[in-house]
Amino acid sequence: MRLSAHSSIYRTVSIDTLRDSVILFFETRWSKQKHTILPTYSHAIRFAVRYLNENYQEQSLSLKTLANTLHLNAAYLGRQFKSETGAFFTAYLTELRIQKSIELLQTTTLKTSTIGELVGFSTESHFFTTFKKTTGHSPSYYRKNLVDSTP
Numbered sequence: 001m002r003l004s005a006h007s008s009i010y011r012t013v014s015i016d017t018l019r020d021s022v023i024l025f026f027e028t029r030w031s032k033q034k035h036t037i038l039p040t041y042s043h044a045i046r047f048a049v050r051y052l053n054e055n056y057q058e059q060s061l062s063l064k065t066l067a068n069t070l071h072l073n074a075a076y077l078g079r080q081f082k083s084e085t086g087a088f089f090t091a092y093l094t095e096l097r098i099q100k101s102i103e104l105l106q107t108t109t110l111k112t113s114t115i116g117e118l119v120g121f122s123t124e125s126h127f128f129t130t131f132k133k134t135t136g137h138s139p140s141y142y143r144k145n146l147v148d149s150t151p
Contacts, residue, residue: 048081059121097121097130098130
């Protein structure tokens with residue numbers, strides 16, 4: 001008999017099992033609400049993705065710092081991350097930062113240099129170069145011409 005995610009929480013015998021049961025419970029509930037199937041990442045990669053989504057703005061964030069947090073070898077974590085998500089760590093982080101900067105361009109009037117800093121780029125030029133390489137446009141052009149300006 002397969003236990004539901006909810007009932008498995010009450011039958012845990014260790015902290016690791018409890019953590020996995022709680023994660024499964026919330027992922028299952030979220031999945032049902034959104035009518036989508038969530039990826040079945042390993043615990044380390046679920047943690048890594050969640051960590052990136054919560055800490056993308058840290059300029060010092062790197063595969064090595066994340067691996068140290070997880071007590072894993074950086075090369076191993078990088079291979080696992082690519083294998084399970086389909087993206088290299090740096091590409092995933094860059095894409096996340098660009099997506100967050102686009103959200104800020106659409107919803108705020110902050111200077112583009114400030115936005116770059118807020119999403120974790122160490123210099124204004126690195127942000128501008130990466131944004132243009134990723135989107136095909138500069139951040140200021142994107143804001144002026146591609147953000148929906150409908151009243």
